[in-house]
Amino acid sequence: MSPNTYSKLIQFLREELLLPDSSIAVAQRHSEKNQGPLPMVLWQYGLVTLDQLNRIYDWMESA
Numbered sequence: 001m002s003p004n005t006y007s008k009l010i011q012f013l014r015e016e017l018l019l020p021d022s023s024i025a026v027a028q029r030h031s032e033k034n035q036g037p038l039p040m041v042l043w044q045y046g047l048v049t050l051d052q053l054n055r056i057y058d059w060m061e062s063a
Contacts, residue, residue: 005063009038012059023047 001009013019023042031041039056042048048056 008063009056009060013042013056016059017048017052017055019047 010024013024014021019042027038027041027045027047030036030045031038034041036044039048039053039060042056043050043053
């Protein structure tokens with residue numbers, strides 16, 4: 001994922017899904033540490049629901 005798309009993903013998480021910055025930061029740290037995709041880390045740690053995860057992937061497909 002390009003840096004520009006990644007920034008837009010973070011913006012989507014904040015503005016559309018209303019995720020707190022602290023939740024995004026936790027997921028980013030674990031994503032970088034474990035080399036996992038950010039959306040999956042958000043879901044695995046219970047920071048987004050399955051419906052929200054689907055919305056994230058739908059957004060990523062159209063980005």
